Amino acid sequence: MWRVKSLDAILATAEKKSLHRSLGPIQLTLLGIGGVIGTGIFVLTAEAAQKAGPSMMLSFVIAGFVCAIAALCYSELAAMAPVSGSAYTYSYAVLGEFVAWLVGWALILEYAVAASAVAVGWSGYVVGLLDHSLGIVVPHALAAGPYAGGIIILPAVLIALAVTGLLVLGTTESATVNAVLVCIKVAALSAFVALSLPVIKDANFHPFMPLGMSGTIGAAASIFFAYVGFDAVSTAAEETKNPQRNVPIGLIGSLGICTIFYLLVAAGAVGAYGAQPVMDAAGHAISPGSPLLAARCDELTSVAGQPLVCSREALAHVLRQIGHPIVGNLLGLAAGLALPSVILMMIYGQTRIFFVMSRDGLLPEALSRIHPKFKTPHIVTMVTGVGVTIAAAFFPIGQLADVSNSGTLFAFAVVSIAVMMLRKTEPNRHRPFRTPLVFVIAPLSIVGCIGLFIFLPPAAKLVFPVWSAIGLMLYFAYGYRKSHVARGLMEVPELSPDAPPTAVPPMPGAPAPGGKD
Helix, strand or coil, X not given: CCCCCCHHHHHHHHHHCCCCCCECHHHHHHHHHHHHCCHHHHHHHHHHHHHHXXXXXXXXXXXXXXXXXXXXXXXXXXXXXXXXXXXXXXXXXXXXXXXHHHHHHHHHHHHHHHHHHHHHHHHHHHXXXXXXXXXXXXXXXXXXXXXXCCCCEHHHHHHHHHHHHHHHHCCCCCHHHHHHHHHHHHHHXXXXXXXXXXXXXXXXXXXXXXXXXXXXXXXXXXXXXHCCCCCHHHHCHHHECCHHHHHHHHHHHHHHHHHHHHHHHHHHHHHHHCCCCCECCCCCECCCCCHHXXXXXXXXHHHHCCCHHHCCXXXXXXXXHCCCHHXXXXXXXXXXXXXXXXXXXXXXXXXXXXXXXXXXXXXXXXXXXXXXXXXXXXXXXXXHHHHHHHHHHXXXXXXXXXXXXXXXXXXXXXXXXXXXXXXXXXXXXXXXXXXXCHHHHHHHHHHHHHHHHHCCCHHHHHHHHHHHHXXXXXXXXXXXXXXXXXXXXXXXXXXXXXXXXXXXXXXXXXXXXCCXX
């Protein structure tokens, strides 16, 4: 189970089924921005405020720093091996099949659960937009899950099913659509910053850290979700022109731009409206996503208006409260238009991780079966879509984001270990991009990932080992015996049924079938 699939074999496989290389540094940066800017900043601002208050600004810095040093490690591996599979492929080449399986299985939490979280976030903005702009009120029972006194989050269910259907049909979008949707999101955040910063009040920043440093780091562990998606750049390496230069540019460039936006948005939300956490009768902070918080929010809203931490459309809510209801509605519209592309990216990424694992024999070949008409892996797409829909229907966004983060942090830590090991085992291999001070940066990345994991809520920390145990049972029951590496099948034949067709450049974070894995 420690057998590895050498980098030479992985690169040979890529050459056999090489994809059309058409993405440049600007398109990659836009791909990263499109994948990163989504539900995290549009919705989790309220979640972070409940955990940290105004110090959520520091939480964004902490989470962004951990992502930045992880990005440097990703960049070296992605430039060395510009092939599909991301952290799963890198782990297979360096740490062996057992770790690669754990990483691939953990990526389910990153992609599938994250897709559910984005669907719930989209639902909040759409419900608010319908109410404030058209006067259409979605019944509470159909707009909230059982945790908030509802029955099902119906809009989240509908968008998850719609996106799954599009992926089964094989819908493709051009790089022009990618750029337009990224611009919509950036324009919406820019409008928020421009309108909120001029009216900030110093009093809204005090107390800055109402729940102490533990609350700030806890918020960073949750808000880490706002940065997830930058690794979409590395997974698109196989479709990139000059990936040795352009992949690092896309990774670090998209992270830098997004971090600046996040800090400005957080400052605007805190300073213009206030972001103090909601407390219970005893003066203790209430856990986000809990029935108690929902009840307390109802009480406060009926008396003095809705606090920021209680809003399911935080940024639009702030704009309405500071006298810009039309712009708030437009921001809600921008989120409604752009967030489905993030859902598409997440579900697509999940199906392609399954796809690569099936290609390696670790999962049944049926999962890589191609639809005869649509030429897409329809079975695995539908299975993934059903799972995403069920989670989106009943769980709060904060809990989904925390669970997603647990899988992502594990994958990032493994990539950081792989970079150091490869420096020792293959020191002479050509490295177009070298992680600076790798034996400082990589350990910092590992410590940062472990630290954020420790500060996740107990339920999220518990889900990860349970999920990993389920995955290990499946591995030893099937993948351990069926692995192509174990059977000596080191390459994918050029005309194999899983060889994806050449794809056009993708929409934000959501490549066409045959795009990024």
